[in-house]
Amino acid sequence: xxxxxxxxxxxxxxxxxxxxxxxxxxxxxxxxxxxxxxxxxxxxxxxxxxxxxxxxxxxxxxxxxxxxxxxxxxxxxxxxxxxxxxxxxxxxxxxxxxxxxxxxxxxxxxxxxxxxxxxxxxxxxxxxxxxxxxxxxxxxxxxxxxxxxxxxxxxxxxxxxxxxxxxxxxxxxxxxxxxxxxxxxxxxxxxxxxxxxxxxxxxxxxxxxxxxxxxxxxxxxxxxxxxxxxxxxxxxxxxxxxxxxxxxxxxxxxxxxxxxxxxxxxxxxxxxxxxxxxxxxxxxxxxxxxxxxxxxxxxxxxxxxxxxxxxxxxxxxxxxxxxxxxxxxxxxxxxxxxxxxxxxxxxxxxxxxxxxxxxxxxxxxxxxxxxxxxxxxxxxxxxxxxx
Ligand code: BEZ
Numbered sequence: 256x257x258x259x260x261x262x263x264x265x266x267x268x269x270x271x272x273x274x275x276x277x278x279x280x281x282x283x284x285x286x287x288x289x290x291x292x293x294x295x296x297x298x299x300x301x302x303x304x305x306x307x308x309x310x311x312x313x314x315x316x317x318x319x320x321x322x323x324x325x326x327x328x329x330x331x332x333x334x335x336x337x338x339x340x341x342x343x344x345x346x347x348x349x350x351x352x353x354x355x356x357x358x359x360x361x362x363x364x365x366x367x368x369x370x371x372x373x374x375x376x377x378x379x380x381x382x383x384x385x386x387x388x389x390x391x392x393x394x395x396x397x398x399x400x401x402x403x404x405x406x407x408x409x410x411x412x413x414x415x416x417x418x419x420x421x422x423x424x425x426x427x428x429x430x431x432x433x434x435x436x437x438x439x440x441x442x443x444x445x446x447x448x449x450x451x452x453x454x455x456x457x458x459x460x461x462x463x464x465x466x467x468x469x470x471x472x473x474x475x476x477x478x479x480x481x482x483x484x485x486x487x488x489x490x491x492x493x494x495x496x497x498x499x500x501x502x503x504x505x506x507x508x509x510x511x512x513x514x515x516x517x518x519x520x521x522x523x524x525x526x527x528x529x530x531x532x533x534x535x536x537x538x539x540x541x542x543x544x545x546x547x548x549x550x551x552x553x554x555x556x557x558x559x560x561x562x563x564x565x566x567x568x569x570x571x572x573x574x575x576x577x578x579x580x581x582x583x584x585x586x587x588x589x590x591x592x593x594x595x596x597x598x599x600x601x602x603x604x605x606x607x608x609x610x611x612x613x614x615x616x617x618x619x620x621x622x623x624x625x626x627x628x629x630x631x632x633x634x635x636x637x638x639x640x641x642x
Contacts, residue, residue: 282323283572283579286343288354288364291328294457294483295356297512298557302378304550305561306353309569312545317565318572325349329360331457336363344371350579351376353564356557358382358401358428365389374579378564379557382428386608388639392586395607397564399529400635401429404506405436407527407613407629408477412437412504413444417475420448421468424479425456433479433506449473459487465495476501481508486516493520507616507623512555514621524618529609530556530598531616531625542597563596570594606637
């Protein structure tokens with residue numbers, strides 16, 4: 256039997272519609288690409304727990320669709336990142352990728368997401384280019400750009416009247432870009448960065464660099480480290496006798512999720528970040544209580560960012576009733592959502608990076624206690640993004 260062109264078009268349309276309908280009823284495939292080994296393993300674990308907590312709070316469904324998880328351990332290893340992300344895109348055919356922690360790995364993920372058109376939500380890695388020159392309509396971030404916490408900490412350090420600063424970090428995108436943000440604000444505030452020190456990621460041979468700091472005697476040291484490396488650095492800084500003589504400040508990753516292991520060495524440290532344990536709002540209290548009951552441990556900034564990645568996805572999926580083929584509407588709804596985050600409500604910049612408050616925090620016991628706001632509604636400049 257031959258169909259007339261009109262009947263053929265109608266039949267093809269019906270087949271397409273029923274395929275889209277069937278797809279929008281099937282479980283949504285979520286690819287979690289996070290580190291579960293290496294110095295950032297605990298950070299990846301917290302992101303996954305936060306993401307899953309929000310999904311569970313919604314009865315296990317987002318936009319009416321069950322969630323099916325696919326997982327890849329990225330090992331915080333940039334050289335394996337393209338192969339790893341393609342396991343999710345090409346082998347598992349996921350609808351959305353959530354990842355990752357390490358900026359170098361995330362840059363490769365963003366390239367693959369841009370090429371394939373797969374929705375990517377970055378729940379930590381701050382690489383500036385992701386919401387800068389590498390931006391794309393299908394790439395979102397629930398966390399921060401590296402520039403943001405660096406800049407906010409620069410404002411705090413300049414505000415304390417420090418004039419001569421040294422910086423120390425791992426030599427990779429996150430470290431270098433955070434230091435750049437710090438330097439921009441610190442020097443705008445009247446200070447001068449007299450020397451930048453670094454070591455390869457994820458090295459922890461801090462001793463020669465601590466000796467250089469002791470010799471130079473700056474007014475303040477700014478550090479970016481996170482996870483296991485942050486634990487070792489804060490302890491080594493104290494053990495070298497520097498904590499008593501040269502104030503140490505950092506972007507909040509230096510003391511987030513690390514305080515039990517850092518113990519007395521972290522007490523009193525001042526950092527800046529878009530989250531703090533003691534934000535006294537009903538939203539944060541509810542999140543912290545639920546997380547603690549579910550996982551028998553307190554959440555940290557990484558858990559909060561994972562939770563908000565799920566909230567952002569939910570905002571998009573609800574708008575399209577779970578139909579991910581409606582990409583323009585899905586992305587538009589994610590972009591204009593106001594996210595009711597434990598950190599405080601936030602919106603996304605045109606480059607799809609959170610515009611958010613950065614807090615001043617002080618370590619007291621096992622908590623990063625918020626003592627003020629460093630910069631309100633800080634937006635990443637989004638330099639180089641052509642939306
Ligand atoms: C990063 O590589 O972007 C990163 C890692 C840990 C904490 C913050 C940023």
